Amino acid sequence: MNGGCKAGIDHCSCTYTSCGKRGNCCQCVLFHRSRGEVTGCFFSPEGERSYDRSLENFVRDAARRQAAGR
Ligand code: SF4
Numbered sequence: 826m827n828g829g830c831k832a833g834i835d836h837c838s839c840t841y842t843s844c845g846k847r848g849n850c851c852q853c854v855l856f857h858r859s860r861g862e863v864t865g866c867f868f869s870p871e872g873e874r875s876y877d878r879s880l881e882n883f884v885r886d887a888a889r890r891q892a893a894g895r
Pocket residue numbers: 839840841844845846847848852853854856857864865866
């Protein structure tokens with residue numbers, strides 16, 4: 826039992842293919858939250874590929890998206 830978290834790679838947009846948490850949202854969120862970070866799926870494709878999951882990078886990424894009208 827995994828607390829209702831459905832694992833599956835089909836909904837995971839993370840490109841860090843060597844990560845064992847890909848497709849398991851519960852583990853992914855727990856890991857990044859414990860580090861004060863955001864999961865890769867909240868970033869734009871460009872932001873995600875930086876592999877920088879910090880809140881600062883998320884804010885920069887969101888500002889770039891907003892400026893670009895995306
Ligand atoms: S966002 Fe982080 S924990 Fe989640 S699959 Fe990607 S690298 Fe792994």
